[in-house]
Amino acid sequence: MAEKRITLHIGRARDLSGRHWVFYRLLEILPAFLSWTTLLLIVWLSIYIPSWAAYLIIAFSFFWLLKTVYLSIHLRHNWKRLLRNMAIDWRERLSHVKHEHLRHLVILPFYNEPQETIERSIEALIHTKGNKKCLLIVLAAEERAGEAVIKTAYNFRDKYKEQFGDFIVTVHPKDVPGEMAGKGSNISFAAEKARVDLLDKNQIAYTNVIVSAFDIDTVVYPDYFNCLSWHFLTTEDPLHTSFQPVPLYNNNIWDAPALARVVAVSSTFWQMIQQERPEKLATFSSHSISFEALYRANYWQRNMVSEDSRIYWNLFFSNEGNYRVLPLAYPVSMDTNFTIRFFKTLRNIYRQHRRWTWGVENVPYIIYQSMYHKSIPLTKRLRAIFVQVDGFWSLATHPLILFLLGWLPIVLGSPAFHVTVLSYNLSSVARTVLTLAMFGLVVSAVISLSLLPPRPRYHRRERFVFMVLQWILVPFTMIIFSAIPGLESQTRLALGRYLGFWVTPKHARVFSISESVSTSGLLKRNV
Amino acid sequence: MEGLPFKTRQRYFLLLTIAFVIIAPLLVLYASGYRLSRNFELIKTGGIYVEVPISGASFYLNDELKGSGSLFQRNFFIQNLIPGTYTVRIDREGFQDWRKTFTILPTFIANGRALLLPLNSERVAVPRFIVGATATGTTQHLLINSEYQNAIPYFSNSKLNVSTFPLGATTTILYNNASTTVRDQGDIGLWQDKKGFLHAWWLGDEDRYPYFFCDINKCTRDILVVSGGGTIGHFDFLPDNNQFVIIEWPDGVFVTELDTRSPQNIQSLYPVPGATFRVINQDIFILDGGQLFRISL
Numbered sequence: 001m002a003e004k005r006i007t008l009h010i011g012r013a014r015d016l017s018g019r020h021w022v023f024y025r026l027l028e029i030l031p032a033f034l035s036w037t038t039l040l041l042i043v044w045l046s047i048y049i050p051s052w053a054a055y056l057i058i059a060f061s062f063f064w065l066l067k068t069v070y071l072s073i074h075l076r077h078n079w080k081r082l083l084r085n086m087a088i089d090w091r092e093r094l095s096h097v098k099h100e101h102l103r104h105l106v107i108l109p110f111y112n113e114p115q116e117t118i119e120r121s122i123e124a125l126i127h128t129k130g131n132k133k134c135l136l137i138v139l140a141a142e143e144r145a146g147e148a149v150i151k152t153a154y155n156f157r158d159k160y161k162e163q164f165g166d167f168i169v170t171v172h173p174k175d176v177p178g179e180m181a182g183k184g185s186n187i188s189f190a191a192e193k194a195r196v197d198l199l200d201k202n203q204i205a206y207t208n209v210i211v212s213a214f215d216i217d218t219v220v221y222p223d224y225f226n227c228l229s230w231h232f233l234t235t236e237d238p239l240h241t242s243f244q245p246v247p248l249y250n251n252n253i254w255d256a257p258a259l260a261r262v263v264a265v266s267s268t269f270w271q272m273i274q275q276e277r278p279e280k281l282a283t284f285s286s287h288s289i290s291f292e293a294l295y296r297a298n299y300w301q302r303n304m305v306s307e308d309s310r311i312y313w314n315l316f317f318s319n320e321g322n323y324r325v326l327p328l329a330y331p332v333s334m335d336t337n338f339t340i341r342f343f344k345t346l347r348n349i350y351r352q353h354r355r356w357t358w359g360v361e362n363v364p365y366i367i368y369q370s371m372y373h374k375s376i377p378l379t380k381r382l383r384a385i386f387v388q389v390d391g392f393w394s395l396a397t398h399p400l401i402l403f404l405l406g407w408l409p410i411v412l413g414s415p416a417f418h419v420t421v422l423s424y425n426l427s428s429v430a431r432t433v434l435t436l437a438m439f440g441l442v443v444s445a446v447i448s449l450s451l452l453p454p455r456p457r458y459h460r461r462e463r464f465v466f467m468v469l470q471w472i473l474v475p476f477t478m479i480i481f482s483a484i485p486g487l488e489s490q491t492r493l494a495l496g497r498y499l500g501f502w503v504t505p506k507h508a509r510v511f512s513i514s515e516s517v518s519t520s521g522l523l524k525r526n527v
Numbered sequence: 528m529e530g531l532p533f534k535t536r537q538r539y540f541l542l543l544t545i546a547f548v549i550i551a552p553l554l555v556l557y558a559s560g561y562r563l564s565r566n567f568e569l570i571k572t573g574g575i576y577v578e579v580p581i582s583g584a585s586f587y588l589n590d591e592l593k594g595s596g597s598l599f600q601r602n603f604f605i606q607n608l609i610p611g612t613y614t615v616r617i618d619r620e621g622f623q624d625w626r627k628t629f630t631i632l633p634t635f636i637a638n639g640r641a642l643l644l645p646l647n648s649e650r651v652a653v654p655r656f657i658v659g660a661t662a663t664g665t666t667q668h669l670l671i672n673s674e675y676q677n678a679i680p681y682f683s684n685s686k687l688n689v690s691t692f693p694l695g696a697t698t699t700i701l702y703n704n705a706s707t708t709v710r711d712q713g714d715i716g717l718w719q720d721k722k723g724f725l726h727a728w729w730l731g732d733e734d735r736y737p738y739f740f741c742d743i744n745k746c747t748r749d750i751l752v753v754s755g756g757g758t759i760g761h762f763d764f765l766p767d768n769n770q771f772v773i774i775e776w777p778d779g780v781f782v783t784e785l786d787t788r789s790p791q792n793i794q795s796l797y798p799v800p801g802a803t804f805r806v807i808n809q810d811i812f813i814l815d816g817g818q819l820f821r822i823s824l
Contacts, residue, residue: 051559058558059551066543073539077531084528276531327530415735421560421574421606421634429558 007372008314010365011180011303012498025496027364031389032494035396035487042405043412050413054426057406061433064402068440074276075269079447081329082246082272090226091129097233102134103165103209104225105194105291109140109186110216112149117217117335118156120251124219126163130226133165136198136209140190144174144181166198176302180500184307187213188299195295207239209291213300213308217335218286219251227330228288235326242312242325243288244281246271249336250453254463256345258470260338263349263481265448266474267356275327280387282312282362283325286332289315293323305499306359313362316384317369321376333453346480354485358492358499360392396486399478406430441471560634562607571633574606578640579617587616606636617641623794630743630788638738640770642784644794650813650820653678675819678812681805710762713769715785717752717762725753725762725774727785739770739786750787765824766809773804773811780804780813796822 010016013024045053106125110118118139125135137160141153153169161167170190179185191211199209210232214220224245232238249264256264274281283289285308294300297314300307315323337352338345366388370381410423417423445468455463492499556569564570577586579601586593586603593605603617608631618624622643629637659670710717714731727750729740736746752772753759760775770785779798784791797804802815804822811822 054558055555058555062551062554063547066547070539070543074531074536081528081530277536278530329528329530415738419636419638419738419741421572421636422558424574424576424604424606424636425558425560429554433554 008318008369009298009301009303010368011301012361013364013496015303024364024368027367028361028496029494030367031360031363031392031396032487032490034389034393035490038393038397039400039405042401043408046405046408046412050409050417051420051422053409053413054417054422057401057409057426058429058433060401061406061430061437064398065433065437068437071273072440072443074273075447076443078246078272078275078327078329079450081275082331083450085227085328085330086221086223088223088227090223090230094130094226094230094233097230099229099233100131101205101208102229102232103136103199103204104134104228105136105138105191105198105209105211107138107140107187107190107194107211107213108216108218109142109183109190109213110145110149110153111142112145113216115152118152121214121216121218121220122156122160126160127222128220128225129222132163135164135225136194137164137167138190138194138198139167139169140186141169141171142174142181142186143171166202168194168197170194179302180304182305182307182500183215184300184304184310185302187307188302191291191294191299195291199291206292206295207290210243210288211291211294212286212288214286214332215334217251219333221331221333224330224332227328231326231328232290237322239290239292240315240319240323241290242283242293242315242323243328244271244275244283244325245286245288245328246275246331247285248331248333248451250331250333250451251335252338253336253452254456254459256336256338257342258466259473259477260336260345260349261467262470262473262477263353264336265444265451266477268451269444269447275329278325278327279383280391281325281327282309284308286334287325293319304361305355306361309359309362310365313366313369317373317376320373321380349481350485353481354489355499357392357395357482357486357489360486360489360493361498363388363392364493392486392490395482396490397483399475399483402434403475403479438474441474444474445471560606570609572607573610573631573633574604574608574636575613575615575629575631576605576636576638577603577615577617577627578638579603579643580641581619581622581643584617584619584622584641584643587618589614590616615639617643619643621646625792625794627786627792628789632743637788639786640739640784642771642782642792642794644782644796644824648796649823650797651823653812653819653821655819674821678805678807678819679814681807681812682803682814710764712764715764715769717764717772719759719762722754723758724751725759725772726750727752727772737770739784739788742788747787750785752783752785752791760803761805763804763806766806766811773806775803777801 010024013021013028016024042053042056045056108118108121122137125137126132128135139153139156141150143150150169150171153171157167157169170193172186172189174181176185195206198204199206210228212228228243231243235241246268248268253261253264271284287308289311293315294311297311297318300311301314304310312323312325337349339348367385370376370385373381407427409417410426413423449464449467452467455461489499560572560574561569562572575588579596582596582598582601584596584601586595586605588605594603596603610631610633612628612630614626614628616624616626622645625641625643627639629639631637653675654672655675656669657672659668711730714729715737716728716730718726718728720726729736729748740746740748740750753774756774757777760777762772762774765771765773765782771782772785773780773782773796778800780796780802781793781798782796783793796811797813797815799815802813804811804813811824813820813822
């Protein structure tokens with residue numbers, strides 16, 4: 001068992017040796033190889049066979065239009081489902097099933113985020129509906145953050161302990177060999193500490209505990225735990241299931257600049273789309289999971305950045321494919337990434353997305369594990385590989401092909417190409433098709449408005465207009481905050497220049513819970 | 528409310544895949560110039576693109592008005608033309624007409640660049656002397672006009688020689704055959720043969736011929752620009768342009784286009800016998816009977 005755990009927790013090629021190292025290293029190169037080959041192929045074709053490049057670009061633009069339609073259908077359905085789920089009285093629904101035995105272990109890892117951010121998240125937990133004594137809170141601090149931060153954590157514990165079933169503070173030691181400083185190592189440490197200090201001590205069965213690993217800026221909606229409990233109790237095989245809420249970045253969205261808002265809401269939309277395609281869904285950011293499953297997988301990986309999605313793959317392979325993510329279609333609210341300085345905001349968003357796209361480190365892992373888990377049906381393994389490879393390849397290449405490389409045959413093509421009808425029609429046909437695809441943005445604008453929390457009084461009504469107009473920034477954000485960080489991540493992985501964990505700085509205006517969640521548009525309308 | 532059922536998603540996927548399989552090839556064919564004829568036959572069409580330097584010009588195809596240019600869309604593009612021969616006319620009030628006959632090939636665009644010179648070019652006299660004042664401003668003097676002083680020496684032939692012409696395998700041949708002067712701009716050289724005929728020579732790579740060096744069959748390095756009209760006194764490119772050439776003939780100064788495809792448009796710039804010109808620092812200067820003018824187009 002121990003050996004298997006070590007194998008399952010591969011972080012990167014250097015954790016292996018010999019031919020395994022070589023194989024894994026090649027797999028690390030694969031995503032960048034595919035992406036760069038695609039882009040260079042377009043450039044090469046544009047120079048030497050521009051007509052082929054033009055055919056490819058026209059067909060690809062149309063493919064993109066259809067993909068937009070396809071994804072918009074998913075988005076719209078999830079939007080309706082999310083609103084419906086927000087309107088449900090989950091406590092009432094839960095009352096029909098036996099649920100008193102369930103405990104929610106809430107892990108809140110933090111580094112040096114503002115106290116207000118931590119307090120707001122804890123306050124939101126207090127404002128949830130249901131028996132708060134079922135909530136076991138773990139405030140997971142980092143030793144490397146310093147004494148003052150740790151002291152703050154204990155202050156929070158003293159202040160809020162009585163409100164919950166229990167409240168402990170864990171301090172993840174710094175410089176542990178084999179670990180990467182970051183969220184994964186912190187929450188794994190916290191989970192193990194909670195197991196000993198809370199679960200074992202109080203003889204709570206692991207099967208009755210649902211762990212919610214939340215980013216520290218996660219503000220839960222009042223019915224989150226009721227909704228989660230109901231799904232846990234009613235779904236088939238909950239011990240082989242992770243539960244994924246929809247991350248809304250609503251905490252400070254009214255204060256964020258347009259670029260930050262577009263990027264944040266786009267991330268939400270992508271998760272909403274994935275919620276309607278559960279076979280493609282992996283856990284992301286704040287998620288919930290049974291403690292039993294987590295314990296068997298030896299918690300989250302401590303030696304890598306993308307622990308949130310990796311835990312799903314750990315469990316997928318450790319359970320020989322018998323594992324899934326159940327989309328809750330119920331939101332949690334988080335911070336939009338921005339600072340008071342515009343360019344710093346851009347830099348932070350870029351870094352955040354580079355960290356997210358660093359999830360490409362799952363590609364070699366999935367392929368490697370698929371080779372050694374032959375009891376998983378081949379089609380299931382191939383689908384898992386294809387979904388991941390396609391996902392990272394698409395995000396790094398598609399925006400560049402659509403919005404930049406589409407012009408290359410015209411720019412680089414020979415004079416012989418320049419006098420063809422194809423050369424003259426390339427830009428207009430591609431532009432027309434892409435303009436049609438942009439109608440998908442109208443859907444996005446409508447849905448995003450409906451998900452907004454109420455406008456704070458200090459923002460003028462006209463800001464609504466910008467909340468709509470902001471969507472014209474999408475082509476830009478797709479390139480700057482999707483394709484380029486995606487390419488950088490893949491290239492870094494290929495070159496062995498591995499990314500470390502980067503803590504997203506939180507800049508949240510000090511909202512009270514009533515401002516950010518309790519009176520959000522969603523709840524106001526539906527509860 | 529349940530998630531989108533897998534079967535529903537599959538149906539959408541199938542529907543969109545079918546749409547892609549059917550429509551994408553049609554889009555590619557359309558973009559390549561294929562059209563459906565009235566007999567429902569797939570035919571290859573071509574088009575014409577004319578670059579127009581000024582806004583507000585009208586575009587006639589076989590004497591039928593097809594459109595007018597605007598401030599933002601000066602150029603004309605027309606496609607869906609069945610292969611054949613078409614005559615294009617571009618005109619605008621106050622400017623000389625430009626006409627060209629194009630042969631349209633299937634799936635190809637015939638390019639043109641309209642030469643539209645004003646009927647009366649704006650000319651600014653450059654006097655030899657200008658009136659200047661002393662530092663105190665109390666008295667006036669006649670001062671030598673530096674613009675005049677700088678321009679006049681260019682009107683002696685000594686300023687024109689082959690030294691600026693790039694040397695190379697092809698240019699050596701040109702040099703040996705050239706009788707008088709040679710000019711070059713943007714990989715195109717102008718030269719006169721020993722008979723006095725004016726030629727344009729493509730100096731760039733063979734796979735980079737500009738469209739006006741090519742007719743429907745092939746591209747050629749050498750275009751015979753002018754073989755008549757009298758003795759050429761001087762020639763040069765129109766400023767910032769390597770497709771139009773200014774030529775001094777005995778009856779004045781004219782501009783012609785480089786184009787191997789059909790009779791070249793020749794428009795008058797300064798149709799006064801005995802006038803000569805020079806292009807100096809991208810300005811056109813005319814010397815007419817001792818008077819110097821700067822021409823604005």
